[in-house]
Amino acid sequence: MAGNAREPGVSVASRVLAVLGAFDASHDRLTLSEIARRSGQPLATAHRLVAELERWGGLTRADDGAYGIGRRLWDVGTLARVERDLRDVASPFLQDVHRTTRETVHLAVRDGLHALYVDRLVDRTTAQVLSRAGARLPLHATAVGRVLLAHAPGDVVRAALTDPVRVTPHTITEPGRLHREVAEVRRRGFARTAEEMTSGAWSVAVPIALPGGGVVASLGIVVASPRRDLVRLVPVLQVAANGIGRELPPGWTPT
Template identity: 40%
Template sequence: MEARPTSAARLLSVLDCFSAQTPVRSLTEIAQAAGLPLSTAHRLVGELAEWGALTRDEHGGYHLGLKLWELGSLSLARASMREIALPYLGDLFDATGENVHLAVLDGTDVVFLARLAGHRSVEILTTTGSRLPATTTATGRVLLAHAAADVRESALTSPIAAETQHTTTDPETLRAELADIARAGYCVADRQLADDAVAVAAPIRDASARVAAAVAVVGRRETTSVAHLVPAVVTTATGVARSLGYRRPARRRV
């Protein structure tokens, strides 16, 4: 006999209906997306709205409330990472004039903690707080290259969507690319997510030497010099890592 979802699971299913693509939903849409009877959805939405997790607008649509943002800000490790990295990201943006990203790995997805973009930057899909499959982004590939083997294999054995005709979707090819990224210390992703974009990313290590995040610049392919971006991105990642307490191991003398 299949177990019935708990109240907590149903509440979470309501919250999970919202995304960057669907930031506002009607009660009927919530019920359909969560697979709940309309009466149950009405009760759960009412509880979440009363608590502050959902807010209803003047047109009757619901969107995520500030209470969730407040709780999210209590995730000290990631909030601290973002605050420490922002000055370095700002310097990188000033130097390149292109989209600058800070991302972390969550399962086999990347979640973007920060994004800086200018009016002339190439148009891309990411926003602060959004997520994408790690296999399709430069930051994601850097993070997968340094992730635990089981996480990496889970990403490689899942279907890899072809966002463009140039997206690497073959698991064996991507596995080799991840090995190259781990050795090189940076990633170049050419037309993987958009036909007119090229991205360069580098890993950020924390005080324990673990790769905790990645920084990237995404530029317009026709006007971006990858050769100039690589040292700028690697230098930024190194600066953030040092501020997090990372110290490169001293080389042994022979």
């Protein structure tokens, strides 16, 4: 009489992926029950899948019973090709920028309606105000995001600027003003934000374009004080951005 009312139409593969999807930047350690809840699966089902993933090395279980992403998935992820090309090419330039400015440097691409941070460089002394690599932040409230938006298709811009989230008291959320701001970014070639994503963080960013002209990523810098001369750093970023663009494989596209 074992009960059974299996929800139909759900493939096993998608259940496995739902388990992985239960993890995100703010939930990188989950107990079995949390995984079950977040992936929308019965406990017993989650249990079986999690056990299998753990056996393979995709998940690891800590002493306290919580699961985390395992080494095996880490290194599979490492193989993601395009982000890797970009990171490899960009890495020395990020170091150059960091060396001359001593500030936090960010490299981001657009992923749908988010800025995806593919690399960053922080100073040991600097407060860890911002996103780790792999983080996704809204396009409208970050300098790199605005740059990416300024070079995105019209429908993406419209979607991103419809009902933008207020993140801090300084976040600009009026669509009209954001549209003007984005146009301005396109015109002058760099974006600027002041405490719109994180209190105590000011930022500038420039586009990274291929020699052909397509903008594929954005390079930004974040400082922890409202420096009047932040725009003076723009040329430094531009030199680095040009260098990165030139060294990327010709037809490079994100994803």
